[in-house]
Amino acid sequence: MKRHTRKGLTVAATIMLAGGLLAACGGNNNEENRPSAASASGASQTASTAGTSAQSIAISYYTALNANASAVVTSLSDVEMYKELQKRTGVAVNFKHPAVGQEKEQFNLLIASGNLTDVIETAWNDYPGGPSKALADGTIVKLNDLIAQNAPNLSKLMKENEAVDKMVRTDTGDIYMMPMINLGKYRSFDGPFFRKDWLDELGLKTPKTIGDWENTLRAFKEKKGATAPFTATAKKLKEFTMLPGAFGVSHGYYLDGGKVKYGPAQDGYKQYIALMNKWFKEGLLDPDTFANDTKKMESNLTSGKSGLIFGYIGGTMGTLTTSVRQTDPKFELVGAQYPVLNDGDKPQFVKRDPEVNASGQVGITKANAHPAETVKWLDTLYGEDGALLKNFGVEGLTYTMGNGKPTYTDLIMKNPDKLSPAQAMAKYFRANYPSPGLADDRYIEQYYTLPEQQEAAKTFAEYADLSLEHVLPPVTLTPEESEELAQIEGEVNTYLDEMTAKFIMGVEPIDNYDKFVSQLQKMKIDRAVELKQAAYDRYAKR
Numbered sequence: 001m002k003r004h005t006r007k008g009l010t011v012a013a014t015i016m017l018a019g020g021l022l023a024a025c026g027g028n029n030n031e032e033n034r035p036s037a038a039s040a041s042g043a044s045q046t047a048s049t050a051g052t053s054a055q056s057i058a059i060s061y062y063t064a065l066n067a068n069a070s071a072v073v074t075s076l077s078d079v080e081m082y083k084e085l086q087k088r089t090g091v092a093v094n095f096k097h098p099a100v101g102q103e104k105e106q107f108n109l110l111i112a113s114g115n116l117t118d119v120i121e122t123a124w125n126d127y128p129g130g131p132s133k134a135l136a137d138g139t140i141v142k143l144n145d146l147i148a149q150n151a152p153n154l155s156k157l158m159k160e161n162e163a164v165d166k167m168v169r170t171d172t173g174d175i176y177m178m179p180m181i182n183l184g185k186y187r188s189f190d191g192p193f194f195r196k197d198w199l200d201e202l203g204l205k206t207p208k209t210i211g212d213w214e215n216t217l218r219a220f221k222e223k224k225g226a227t228a229p230f231t232a233t234a235k236k237l238k239e240f241t242m243l244p245g246a247f248g249v250s251h252g253y254y255l256d257g258g259k260v261k262y263g264p265a266q267d268g269y270k271q272y273i274a275l276m277n278k279w280f281k282e283g284l285l286d287p288d289t290f291a292n293d294t295k296k297m298e299s300n301l302t303s304g305k306s307g308l309i310f311g312y313i314g315g316t317m318g319t320l321t322t323s324v325r326q327t328d329p330k331f332e333l334v335g336a337q338y339p340v341l342n343d344g345d346k347p348q349f350v351k352r353d354p355e356v357n358a359s360g361q362v363g364i365t366k367a368n369a370h371p372a373e374t375v376k377w378l379d380t381l382y383g384e385d386g387a388l389l390k391n392f393g394v395e396g397l398t399y400t401m402g403n404g405k406p407t408y409t410d411l412i413m414k415n416p417d418k419l420s421p422a423q424a425m426a427k428y429f430r431a432n433y434p435s436p437g438l439a440d441d442r443y444i445e446q447y448y449t450l451p452e453q454q455e456a457a458k459t460f461a462e463y464a465d466l467s468l469e470h471v472l473p474p475v476t477l478t479p480e481e482s483e484e485l486a487q488i489e490g491e492v493n494t495y496l497d498e499m500t501a502k503f504i505m506g507v508e509p510i511d512n513y514d515k516f517v518s519q520l521q522k523m524k525i526d527r528a529v530e531l532k533q534a535a536y537d538r539y540a541k542r
Contacts, residue, residue: 057370059377062096062110063121064103066433068426072419081429084394085386091377111139118368119378121436123359124177129479131176136479140363141371143175150375153382157181157438163473167356170476171538178378180360180434184441187353188460192242193317195307196334196452198224206336210246210275213308213339217284220307228286230279231297231306234501237276237289240310242338244272245349253532254349254470258540260533262525264496270513276504290501302331313448313456314422314432321450335456338463349471352464358474360434381437391440393429408446421447475535488528492520 063076076082076095086092096117098106108128110116116139127134134140147154158165161183168175194206194216202223207216220229237243241250247268253260263269279285286292286300298316300306302324309316317333324331338347362378364371380386392399392406399406410416415424425432431443448454477485499516502508508516 057091057373059091059093059119059368059370059374060096060117061093061119061121062117063435065097065100066426068420068422068432070100072423072427076430079426079428079430080394080397081389084389085377085380088385088389089377089380091373111137116365116367118365118370119362119374120365121360121362124361124363125358125474125476129482130476132170132172132174132476133479133482134363135170135174135176138366140176140365141368143178143364143375144173146364146371146375147175147178147379150372151178151379151382153379153386153438154178157183157382161355163355166539166542167354167474169542171478171535171542173542177361177363178375178436179362180357180436181382181438182353182355182357184439184444185461186441186444186457188350188464189313189353189457190240190311190351191313191338191456191460192240192336193309193311193333193456194336195220195301196332197330198307199334200332206334208337208339209343209345210243210339210341214279214284217279217308218282221283224304224307226305226307227283228288228300228306229284230308231286231292231300232289232310233292233294233297234290234497236297236310238497238500241349241351242310242347243275244269245347246339246341247271248348250349250470253472253529255472255536256470260472260529260536262520262529264500265517265520265525270510273500273503273513274510277506277510280504281506285504290505313453313460317456318448318450318453319420321452332452334452335459337459346466347463348466348469350460350464350467352467352471354471354474356474357434360436362436378436383438387438387440390429390435390437391431391443393425398428406442413446413449421449472532472536473539475532475539477531477535481531481535485528485531488524492523492525492528495519495523 061076065073065076069076069079073079075097077093082093082095107122111127120140124131124134124140127139129136131140135142147158158168161181164179164181164183168177168179170176196206198204198220199206199216202219204216204219205212207213217229220226238251244251244263249261249263249266249268249272251263253262255261276285280287280289286297286306288296292300297306297309298311298320301309302320311317313335317335321331321333338350340347364374368374381390388395388399388406392408393412395401395406397409398412399408401407408421412424412428413421415421419427422432425447430437431439432447444457445454448457499508503510503513503516
């Protein structure tokens with residue numbers, strides 16, 4: 001692997017940037033230490049340090065601060081990765097961040113004001129009306145020519161990966177952002193975690209089928225005294241697909257033979273809800289599921305009230321294991337495969353990150369006076385040297401090279417200031433949360449320090465690609481479709497949340513489920529499916 005070069009960018013950038021504190025679009029910051037790396041394999045060094053024209057430029061850059069980053073820095077300007085990137089490229093950047101908890105509101109105010117930064121990093125599908133509307137509004141500019149002329153690294157990745165090329169475009173072919181790209185084998189970071197120390201004590205194997213799960217939870221209740229064998233929150237039940245997936249459906253929209261369907265309107269979802277109701281009545285599902293927050297849920301697991309939790313390999317398995325083992329060295333979790341109905345079946349709905357991350361997407365705004373230079377600067381992160389910088393930081397400081405492999409130093413893994421690896425990474429580079437550039441599997445292989453974390457990553461990855469037949473890709477709707485869909489979903493989602501809780505807790509009998517589906521249809525859920533189908537059909541033709 002080549003060491004970084006300092007050729008090309010000779011400009012000395014001077015910064016005189018307008019604006020106050022700018023804001024972010026909501027939803028990009030709640031990763032719960034969730035890793036988002038893939039692989040830098042296949043990356044070229046076509047132009048890992050592309051040049052700009054010899055003139056002074058000013059680049060302002062908006063993004064929300066990840067929770068780990070906000071714990072150790074007040075601005076990404078303080079992150080060593082960007083200090084080093086300025087040394088290599090000559091481009092200085094002034095970062096602007098929103099107040100924590102006000103991302104969505106301040107983003108809307110930012111767009112309405114027209115007082116834009118040169119660069120905005122967000123989830124552009126969350127823009128009101130979608131990315132096509134952002135382009136039509138003039139908030140961001142089309143990048144087709146800019147990327148073709150100034151981004152050889154990204155252009156190569158797009159040419160070699162059809163999915164990447166599709167996902168950065170609108171239905172009309174307009175490229176609207178520069179993304180975080182995941183091309184490695186590690187794409188699945190969420191799943192079910194059982195108390196392995198309990199399984200071993202009871203002589204039980206890691207459960208595979210829904211029947212196995214039920215028997216295991218019953219053993220936890222009867223033999224371990226668990227008062228909430230399976231602990232959860234309403235949000236976790238809604239987000240995680242492993243249980244409805246066993247019945248061939250998802251929580252929301254999904255694909256079945258190229259046709260879009262809505263999970264809660266299907267018979268398989270009724271079966272899933274009936275199972276949850278059964279577990280609730282038998283005391284296998286946490287009785288406080290619909291009142292719990294994440295802190296209470298995790299406390300149930302660590303205090304011995306629960307033996308099953310849904311969560312993340314990093315932020316759940318890693319964090320809780322490290323904490324509990326200080327007082328209980330036998331505590332151990334195991335990442336279980338997503339459950340199936342019958343032994344020998346393969347899970348079809350394993351949660352898998354797409355090649356292009358839904359967050360960490362950079363748009364170039366109409367306010368940017370130097371779009372070509374900005375694109376060149378960003379393209380650095382898709383080349384070999386830039387990807388190393390993004391994922392590992394500065395050689396000799398945060399990593400060393402041996403036999404072509406980067407290895408984190410103790411500054412990251414055993415930080416002298418007692419920072420966790422996730423916090424130390426956030427202080428020096430941007431590997432463990434979405435950001436533009438090319439991600440790298442070798443980050444994951446070191447970030448997961450526990451053997452059981454590495455095994456969980458392999459377990460979740462085993463069948464992850466099967467979900468490609470069912471998971472709806474990041475389609476884009478027209479502004480008119482987006483407005484219509486938002487009106488439908490606003491009513492449907494509220495009703496769905498209300499009735500899900502009632503069915504599971506037994507307040508509403510399962511016999512009334514067909515009436516529930518009829519009400520969804522009256523709320524025009526079939527029209528919502530039509531809109532999604534039209535968007536998917538256009539996406540497939542890109």
